[in-house]
Amino acid sequence: QVLLVESGGGLVQAVDSRRLSCAASGRSFSSYGMGWFRQAPGKEREFVAAISANGGNSNYEDSVKGRFTISRDNTKNAVSLQMNSLKPEDTAVYYCAATYWFGPSVVPNLYNYWGQGTQVTVSS
Secondary structure (H helix, E strand, C coil): CCEEEEECCEEEECCCCEEEEEEEECCCHHHCEEEEEEECCCCCCEEEEEECCCCCCEEECHHHCCCEEEEEECCCCEEEEEECCCCHHHCEEEEEEEECCCCCCCCHHHCCEECCCEEEEEEC
């Protein structure tokens, strides 16, 4: 069992930066692939970024490539999402998720544990 708690959301201005953090409790954090997903009002939950269990590989949704960076610290059981050059269309609830799959999976159904989400609102 893995418990995930996100933090760092809030109201930001367009082009500003924000860093989301996800703290994980439970055993064997370093064996889980981790991902960030988001869900805007009236839309499906969508993939944002993912990182492999050992941190060696990552994957990004096209609209965030070059702006967002996912990282993890297996010594602290934590994963982060650095978001730069934010746009109003980035407004959503952001979720941290853990999967038994080693690699940076983009498929939500492969994730086994989810956090409660943190709201990010980007004003223009």
